[in-house]
Structures are given as structure tokens and as C-alpha cells.
Amino acid sequence: MKKILVINASVSQENNSDSLEMSKLFVSEYKKLYSGDQIIYLDLNETSMAQKTLTRNNIQTFFNQEDSFKFIEQLKTIDKIILNFSMINYSIPAILKNFIDHITVANLSFTYKGSKDGKAIGMLSNIENVQLLATKGGTDTPNGAFTDYVKNIWEFLGAKVTVPIINEMMDMPPYNEQTSLKNIEKVRDDILKAARLF
Template identity: 25%
Template sequence: MSQTLLYVKANPKNDSDSNTFTLANVFIQEYQKKNSDCEIITLDLYTEGIQPLDADTLTKMFGGGGNKALDYAKQFASADKYVIAAPMWNLSIPAILKAYFDYVSYVGISFKYSEAGPIGLLSDKPRKAIHISSRGGMYSEGPAKEFDLGDKYIRTILGFFGITQVESLFLENANVLQGDALKEAINKSHQAARNMAVNF
């Protein structure tokens, strides 16, 4: 059976105005070249109009019955691969992506409770994820290394679901570098995207 890749987009900007989406699209295009049989499902969270969990959805999530969180959770669980494209916002992810994870974190779909504590349900097949993100500063090394709560959150919540093969691809210093130095950093990140896509 062919595989499914879920491309989750969390930025109100157009693709061409977003360093994150430009980088993610380089990755997706290269991936598609190597995996033409993989179905790519694009989920633009702003187009979807994702809202914070409301009382009605919350009641249904825990009380049973169909609801939009269940639909998103099932869609998430049916994928094999995940590309999560989100810029750094205030040391973390855009709130819309957190709202999406609040839908997808669904008891009985992505995790379950046990006497030993919660257990991720998405380790039932080999899954892989990549977090692609542009950020104004530098967080992969240096004094702000501890401040990147977004990548940490994404890795932790995916691990909670049982998805442990998680990669990260960053364009860093996007608001610090200028001119040729910025172009060079962008080109390097695009090359890294192509390299990483080959083995994804």
C-alpha cells in the first residue's frame, strides 16, 4: 500500500513570503521526486480555520460522538510521514499549531491511558516526522540554545504519540543576516532540505 505524507502548514503568510514554506516546499518537491507513489496531503491550518478547542468539541472529545477533533486525529493517525512547517514565534510555535495538536491529542487515537501512565498509539507502524522552521535568531547553538521551546514541544508531543523518528531543519538568523550572507544561509538551508528529503 502506498504511503501518505501529511504536510501541516502553520503560518498566515503566502508560500512565497514565508522562509519556512519556501524551505518546506524545497523539501517536499525533492521528496516527491524520489517518492512519486506517496500521497501528499496538505493541511494549511489557517485555511482550515483552526480555532482553540471550544466547550462543545471538548465535551464530544471526552463524551463520545463525531467531532472535528476526531476527524483531524484520524487523519493524523492514518499518515506515515509528517512535515510540520512552522516559523518560530515568541520562542515557540504559532498558537494555531498548538490548537491543532490539542485536536490531534485524542484519547484512543493518538494515545491511551494505562495503569503505567499514558501510552502513545502511533508506534504501530514506522513513522517519520520533520519540523521545518525559519527563525529570526540562532537557537541550534549559542546562548539561546535553551530558548527554542517550539522544536522541543514538537519532538515531545510526537514522542508522546509514539513517533520517535523526528528530524529538524532550520533556517536560522533570518532576521540577523542581510544581503549575500542571508542569501548564502537560505541556499545552504535549501541544500540541506534536498539532502534530508532523499532519505526521508
């Protein structure tokens, strides 16, 4: 039995989140194929950790058991991750950046000890697959500013990451006038295929 962590990093309302709808479809298809796997949900909006930004004034207490280490401990028991989020101002939601800051901790999720070439050794190599499900408002902004960054972080920590699925033009007609359920049709086939291979 595999343990799947489903992380919601969307800051849209639950009934109007295109990336969350992508995640729901992915999980639904995955469960049809792998019904014996354990699905664990983590909504970053509901964590106290997500409300904290790292500053010089809190760096001494920022990394602690409740806000940081417990997530790293959980990640070390996880086999796969499904992560949904949207582009915000060429970047990722603040709650996702805060989560990344909290789980990227030297000697807990990565280390330089034993490195022969100066490169970090990721300590989350147990995560055999991370699927990124993302949305963006238009098509003229580069993907590298948000999905590549998240992909690189997970790989830095030792996880394997598949090709992200990005649903574009969500702020443009007709998509900004449609429901999330309708908007998902544009990437439905990609999501179903990825879920089967996950």
C-alpha cells in the same frame, strides 16, 4: 505506496514564508525519489479548528468530530509527516498549538490503558517519520522552546521524529531583505539530504 501528510503551520503570507519554502523544496525533492507516494496537504490556516483556543468555557465542545476526531482518524492512515512552522515569541504559532490540542486526545491518540510503568502509550505508531522544518528570527533564542516541544508531542503520540532542520536569523540582514527562495539556500543541502533519507 506511502501516504505523506504535508502540514503548513506558517502564519506568514504564502509568498513570503521561509518555512513554507523549506517545505516546498523538501516535497519537491522527495517526489523526485518517491513519485508513487501520495502527497496530502493540510494548511492549518484554512481550518476552522485552528481558530479555536481551548478554554474552560468551550472544553465540553472543543473535542468533536469536525474539529478533532477527523484529524486523528486521518493521522492513523498516514505514514509520514512534513511539518513547517516558525518560532513566535520563543514558542510555536497558535494554529499549531491548537492543532496539537485537538489531536492529543486520551484513548484516541494516546492511552494509559495497558501501561505497566505509568507512561502513556502513543496510538500513532503508524507514523514512521516526522520531519520538522522550522525558522527563527535570530540565533540567541533556545530551540527547545519550540522544536523540542513539537518533537516531544509527536513522540508522545507514538510517532518517530527525525532531527529538525532550523533556518535561523530570518529577521536579521541580509535575510530579512531577501526572498524566501534566496534564504533557503542556507539550508538547501540539509533539506535535500533529509528528503532523500525520509
